[in-house]
Amino acid sequence: MKQKEITLNSLLNEDTIDLNMLNSEEVGNDHLATSMNTPLRADAFEMDDETKIQKIEQHFQSIMEIMGLDLTDDSLKGTPHRVAKMYIKEIFSGLNPANKPKIALFDNKYKYNQMLVEKDITFYSNCEHHFVPIFGKAHLAYISSGKVIGLSKLNRIVQYFAKRPQVQERLTVQIATELKKVLNTEDVAVVIDAKHLCVSSRGIQDTNASTVTSFYGGKFQNAGVKEEFLQYIQLKTEL
Numbered sequence: 001m002k003q004k005e006i007t008l009n010s011l012l013n014e015d016t017i018d019l020n021m022l023n024s025e026e027v028g029n030d031h032l033a034t035s036m037n038t039p040l041r042a043d044a045f046e047m048d049d050e051t052k053i054q055k056i057e058q059h060f061q062s063i064m065e066i067m068g069l070d071l072t073d074d075s076l077k078g079t080p081h082r083v084a085k086m087y088i089k090e091i092f093s094g095l096n097p098a099n100k101p102k103i104a105l106f107d108n109k110y111k112y113n114q115m116l117v118e119k120d121i122t123f124y125s126n127c128e129h130h131f132v133p134i135f136g137k138a139h140l141a142y143i144s145s146g147k148v149i150g151l152s153k154l155n156r157i158v159q160y161f162a163k164r165p166q167v168q169e170r171l172t173v174q175i176a177t178e179l180k181k182v183l184n185t186e187d188v189a190v191v192i193d194a195k196h197l198c199v200s201s202r203g204i205q206d207t208n209a210s211t212v213t214s215f216y217g218g219k220f221q222n223a224g225v226k227e228e229f230l231q232y233i234q235l236k237t238e239l
């Protein structure tokens with residue numbers, strides 16, 4: 001299987017990126033568009049969800065009509081509303097910071113001081129260039145700086161950032177940055193192995209290629225620590 005490897009640590013070189021901006025995953029700051037922030041307009045959430053759904057429904061109906069589809073057909077007539085609801089409430093719900101998961105941390109009373117790896121987190125996202133799915137596995141690791149995170153919250157962080165129009169590089173950096181912030185440590189690692197339907201189902205139509213992106217912070221930049229993490233996740237060849 002062919003894999004394209006993009007290493008992101010150079011993008012996150014703290015000499016070149018303002019750390020305040022890295023922490024600004026808030027509405028209104030996103031539009032300042034550092035390389036890792038989803039390019040959102042400042043007024044992105046002035047309109048409520050119900051109005052957004054109504055408007056998208058109207059526009060999607062126009063797209064279908066332009067394509068010559070008969071919207072009086074039983075099976076098609078509900079599609080504009082279905083798509084609009086799916087965009088706002090499901091597959092792009094991670095655009096809205098109101099949907100950001102609340103993260104519960106616990107004291108590390110177990111004195112566990114090795115890495116914790118949450119691997120094979122299945123996610124579905126969508127390519128921001130073609131609006132077709134990106135899907136795959138995310139593998140996360142961290143070494144506690146004193147707090148322990150509930151395991152499911154690692155999953156929830158992945159799902160939140162996946163539910164946006166994405167490029168895989170940005171998804172990787174956004175997850176890593178959030179992990180660093182909530183866990184108050186540089187010692188985090190993220191590897192994402194994903195398939196892009198814009199590469200397999202159209203365009204070049206390569207059904208075998210997958211894309212691997214990675215972030216290694218703090219102690220994970222140490223070759224031995226990184227190797228231990230990679231041993232645990234052992235990238236699988238089929239997704």
Ligand SMILES: Nc1nc2c(ncn2[C@@H]2O[C@H](COP(=O)(O)OP(=O)(O)OP(=O)(O)O)[C@@H](O)[C@H]2O)c(=O)[nH]1
Pocket residue numbers: 127128129166167168169196198199202203204
């Ligand atoms: N770096 C990066 N590129 C992506 C990602 N998802 C999709 N792309 C690429 O974005 C590019 C968009 O290029 P364009 O030439 O504007 O689009 P296109 O004419 O549809 O290109 P083809 O896919 O080659 O037909 C394509 O090469 C996609 O494969 C991603 O997550 N990261």
Ligand SMILES: [Zn+2]
Pocket residue numbers: 127128129130131132196198199
């Ligand atoms: Zn694409």
